[in-house]
Amino acid sequence: MRTAFGTEFDVPDGYLNTASIGIPPAPVARAVTEAVQRWSGGRSTAGEFDESVQRARAAFAGLLGVPAERIASGATVSQLVGLVAAGLQPGSSVLTARGEFTSVTFPFAAHADRGVRVTEAELADLPGLAAEHDLVAVSAVQSADGRLADLDALRAAARAGGTRVLVDATQALGWLPSRLDWADWVVCAGYKWLLSPRGASWLAAHPEAPALRPGAANWFAGEDRWDTTYGLPLRLAADARSLDLSPVWLAQVGAAAAVPWLAELDPEQVRAHCAGLADELRAELGLPPAGSAIVQLDDPAAVAELTGAGVRCAVRAGRARLAFHLYNDRRDLGMAVRALRG
Secondary structure (H helix, E strand, O other): OEEEOOEEEOOOOOEOEOOOOOOOEHHHHHHHHHHHHHHHOOOOOHHHHHHHHHHHHHHHHHHHOOOHHHEEEEOOHHHHHHHHHHOOOOOOEEEEEOOOOHHHHHHHHOOHHHOOEEEEEOHHHHHHHHHHOOEEEEEOEOOOOOOEOOHHHHHHHHHHHOOEEEEEOOOOOOOOOOOOOOOOEEEEEOOOOOOOOOOOEEEEEOOOOOOOOOOOOOHHHEOOHHHOOOOOOOOEOOOHHHHOOOOOHHHHHHHHHHHHHHHHOOHHHHHHHHHHHHHHHHHHOOOOOOOOOEEEEOOOOHHHHHHHOOOEOEEEOOEEEEEOOOOOOHHHHHHHHHHHHO
């Protein structure tokens, strides 16, 4: 058991795979375990999970610095991006980063039959090309290699050209302080850096962005959800809750415990810890600093060397990917350095 940032984590030495799966703080794991025990004993009620959904929603809004009324609760990033894709006009042009995570791009590419065109460009070129497109869809931090998008430049370009912007913050929120209240849409999954179970995701919609059609309209998205379980007419919430998906209960229990705790931490201290360890690894390997908590290694032997030494990492785009989060320290850094130096 490790202690970090005032709480305990049951994380093994050498776990550098948060960019794939985050490890929950012990109180989060206990909250989910207790919910499973209530469920297995027939003591759960549907209504008891409403508070968890609302707590997670409010905490996510706090991370972004926006009102909770802007936040829709969903299950996956692709499901939420799909709402934006469905709202595009036929013939719309979407710009994205080359090699972008496909949960960001596939929902748009699936509308090719309506003339929606998706164009890939180098990450650094997106701001300069934004005005030529109707929408830019990009991850704040690239999943494969940890590169940071220049969101300030993208914001300025989008404002000047009237281009809409969707940002996937899945690999950023939880370690990278990000001002994203300007973006038309922000999506994020909770099971990585937000240390929540898989099945909790969120969409932040800017009030000046085009309204989205509730593609999966359901009782939980109702203005009074316990009065919209049967019968017409349609009576959805007046704010972003109209886009809510009926919740994945146990995932929301975990998110309600994890995200509020993360929202209370000093974001600059968190960034300094996570990106600092990652840049120390880069320095040990003779690589330049990147200011990212994610490290990609080009050495084709790196994966075998790391896993052979007990370091948990991932293979993405054919290369080793390591990720440093709150629970990591120099023990993990040392394991990785020793493995890679042979």
